[in-house]
Amino acid sequence: MPHCEKKGENEIKVETLTSETLKPISEGNRFMIMTLGCFGTVCIAVGSAFNLVSQPLQTRYQLSMRDLTTIATVGQVLKYFTLPYGIGYDHLGPIFTSVLGATVLPLGSALLSFCFLGIIDATVVRLCVFQAIFNVGCVMFDTTCIVTTVNYFPTDRGLVIAFLATYGSLGGSMVACLYNAFFAENTANYFFFLLAYSLLVGVLCVLFMKHPSYYLTGLQRRQLRPAEQEQRTRYKAQYLRQKPTMYRFIYAGCIMIFLILLLPVQGCIVAYLNLGQSYKLAFAIIVMFCAFLMLLTPFPLHRILGARTETAKPSSSPSGVSQEEPFKEIEAPPAEPTVEDLAALADDKLQGLPKVNIETDVDYIAPQYQTSFRRNLRTLHLWAMLWSLLAIVGTESTVISNASYIYGAMHEKQPTSSERAMLTAINGSCSAVGRLFMSWMEMWTQHRPAEKRIPITVSLFVASGAVLLACIFFVSLPAQAAVAPFVALAFGNGFQTASTILVIRTIYAKDLAAHYNFCMLARSIAVIICNRFLYGEWYAVQAEKMGTLLCLRQKCIFMPFMVMGGLACTSFLASLYVHVDYSRFCRRVLEERARILKEEREDTPSYHTDPDPDVEAYKDESAVVAQFYATGATEEQLEVDLQREAKQQLTP
Numbered sequence: 001m002p003h004c005e006k007k008g009e010n011e012i013k014v015e016t017l018t019s020e021t022l023k024p025i026s027e028g029n030r031f032m033i034m035t036l037g038c039f040g041t042v043c044i045a046v047g048s049a050f051n052l053v054s055q056p057l058q059t060r061y062q063l064s065m066r067d068l069t070t071i072a073t074v075g076q077v078l079k080y081f082t083l084p085y086g087i088g089y090d091h092l093g094p095i096f097t098s099v100l101g102a103t104v105l106p107l108g109s110a111l112l113s114f115c116f117l118g119i120i121d122a123t124v125v126r127l128c129v130f131q132a133i134f135n136v137g138c139v140m141f142d143t144t145c146i147v148t149t150v151n152y153f154p155t156d157r158g159l160v161i162a163f164l165a166t167y168g169s170l171g172g173s174m175v176a177c178l179y180n181a182f183f184a185e186n187t188a189n190y191f192f193f194l195l196a197y198s199l200l201v202g203v204l205c206v207l208f209m210k211h212p213s214y215y216l217t218g219l220q221r222r223q224l225r226p227a228e229q230e231q232r233t234r235y236k237a238q239y240l241r242q243k244p245t246m247y248r249f250i251y252a253g254c255i256m257i258f259l260i261l262l263l264p265v266q267g268c269i270v271a272y273l274n275l276g277q278s279y280k281l282a283f284a285i286i287v288m289f290c291a292f293l294m295l296l297t298p299f300p301l302h303r304i305l306g307a308r309t310e311t312a313k314p315s316s317s318p319s320g321v322s323q324e325e326p327f328k329e330i331e332a333p334p335a336e337p338t339v340e341d342l343a344a345l346a347d348d349k350l351q352g353l354p355k356v357n358i359e360t361d362v363d364y365i366a367p368q369y370q371t372s373f374r375r376n377l378r379t380l381h382l383w384a385m386l387w388s389l390l391a392i393v394g395t396e397s398t399v400i401s402n403a404s405y406i407y408g409a410m411h412e413k414q415p416t417s418s419e420r421a422m423l424t425a426i427n428g429s430c431s432a433v434g435r436l437f438m439s440w441m442e443m444w445t446q447h448r449p450a451e452k453r454i455p456i457t458v459s460l461f462v463a464s465g466a467v468l469l470a471c472i473f474f475v476s477l478p479a480q481a482a483v484a485p486f487v488a489l490a491f492g493n494g495f496q497t498a499s500t501i502l503v504i505r506t507i508y509a510k511d512l513a514a515h516y517n518f519c520m521l522a523r524s525i526a527v528i529i530c531n532r533f534l535y536g537e538w539y540a541v542q543a544e545k546m547g548t549l550l551c552l553r554q555k556c557i558f559m560p561f562m563v564m565g566g567l568a569c570t571s572f573l574a575s576l577y578v579h580v581d582y583s584r585f586c587r588r589v590l591e592e593r594a595r596i597l598k599e600e601r602e603d604t605p606s607y608h609t610d611p612d613p614d615v616e617a618y619k620d621e622s623a624v625v626a627q628f629y630a631t632g633a634t635e636e637q638l639e640v641d642l643q644r645e646a647k648q649q650l651t652p
Contacts, residue, residue, distance in 0.1 A: 022238040027245050030152040032298040038167040040145035045171030047138030056187045064549050069536030072401040074128040079135030080524040086517030091218035094209045097144040102202025105137025106195045113191035151215050158442030165435035165498045173263035173428030180421040181284035240364040252297045267425030271418040367589035373511035381581045384574045391571035392467040394526030395564040396493040398535045409556045410482040427490045434494025456506045457582045459499040460575035466492025471565035535560040
């Protein structure tokens with residue numbers, strides 16, 4: 001039952017959950033959704049691996065840095081201009097973005113592969129269009145897989161985002177490992193591989209990636225009658241109360257941690273030791289084997305192993321019933337009641353009513369703004385969040401897209417293909433660590449009592465600090481420590497990616513995809529400002545002064561990172577406003593929750609009514625019985641005690 005109150009521009013809503021028994025959720029089904037989401041996020045990662053193909057593009061078509069940044073910028077601007085797709089997702093559901101992802105990404109992969117095969121005569125304009133199609137297809141899997149999967153785990157968002165965002169980050173490292181082993185000499189085959197993979201995952205998302213029953217799309221809210229909507233939304237209580245099986249998380253987490261350790265290590269070893277092709281193939285096979293072990297996550301391995309144990313071990317119980325049999329089929333002897341049990345039984349008999357434990361949605365999830373996306377466009381906190389992202393994501397996109405050229409400028413020499421693969425692997429693995437840290441932070445702050453939770457908006461400060469630190473490293477560290485700024489920025493990028501979806505999913509209750517994709521506009525704007533003009537133009541001008549296409553001097557990157565560091569400082573101010581505003585809102589919601597609980601308790605009949613002789617006699621008798629069980633007194637002693645109590649009551 002929702003309780004709403006209007007205070008200022010924010011509607012405060014606290015919902016009491018139904019106490020009826022609901023059908024349990026299939027853990028296999030929702031972990032199947034999470035597993036499919038992990039494989040879908042790999043499609044997101046390939047859009048960030050432009051660094052792998054930028055060098056072959058530049059060599060094949062003699063492109064300048066101005067041309068390369070133009071291609072990357074156009075692709076990223078259209079990639080993150082996803083607000084129309086988010087609105088379609090909120091209205092129609094995941095089927096809308098699933099179909100787009102299953103068609104647009106394979107199309108972009110095919111067009112780029114035809115360019116490398118020479119079937120299409122590539123120009124800068126055509127490459128911009130093809131890269132834009134490719135990137136738009138990648139980002140469709142972002143909304144489809146991440147936003148949908150999180151809805152199946154409303155109380156474990158941080159843990160689920162840890163897997164989805166981390167595998168999305170590791171996807172870039174895995175693709176770099178495969179590229180280094182199989183496609184380094186044939187980029188066209190690399191895009192054909194992406195075509196096949198994206199088509200397979202896209203079709204599976206179309207078939208299986210659906211909203212949970214309690215989550216209604218805009219179209220369903222219009223078509224379903226109010227009674228049907230209420231019936232479906234009541235099932236949200238089961239998703240809040242039923243905890244997912246932890247052994248599946250542990251199994252998938254072991255695979256993920258192994259990949260986080262393996263991928264950067266193999267990238268650095270291959271790059272610095274100049275290992276041969278056989279080593280690259282061996283690492284690629286190990287990575288593929290570990291990645292596909294994720295397919296076993298939805299299966300009930302504990303039941304399979306339990307069944308084998310049951311057949312291997314004979315029953316040792318006297319009755320011949322297997323010890324592995326479910327508890328509900330075994331009638332255990334009743335335990336002797338304790339003093340507390342008898343006292344509680346006496347109170348229940350006196351009242352004739354069971355005790356009711358009042359629960360609200362705030363007991364399980366953090367307070368949420370109840371306003372729609374259109375209304376939030378008129379609030380300052382949404383625009384402040386947009387600026388807090390815009391001031392740092394431009395730096396992240398610039399470094400990720402031009403990592404090899406920035407690395408070359410710091411070392412003052414052109415990087416090798418192994419060094420490019422190493423940078424991609426470092427970016428993926430360190431980004432995965434950042435996402436894991438953010439997910440752990442969400443679990444630590446949100447799985448506490450409602451009054452002790454730390455507002456999740458505090459996470460916005462961490463990404464800003466990491467990006468600022470990376471900018472300082474880029475302009476101050478020597479070439480020998482050139483890897484350090486890439487590590488700091490990759491960590492900040494991963495943390496920011498996870499915090500964006502977690503913060504938006506936590507603080508907004510309506511139009512999730514619209515809010516999420518609106519914040520993605522920050523990347524589109526920042527890429528134009530930072531990547532194309534600030535970095536791209538400065539780098540191209542410095543290279544032209546030297547009479548070359550590439551600028552291999554540290555001065556080529558000094559000024560852009562000084563400006564980007566200043567932008568990162570402004571991100572702190574915007575994050576501060578968002579955090580203060582949401583903290584005030586949380587306090588108002590908790591006050592409303594306290595008021596509701598107080599009213600509910602007052603409406604419940606009190607156990608302490610006026611004294612009644614019969615009631616008091618029953619209480620005394622119950623106390624004697626409780627004492628009997630507690631001390632193990634004899635039956636005769638119990639009878640004597642009862643007679644003595646009766647005489648005391650009759651005596652005036």
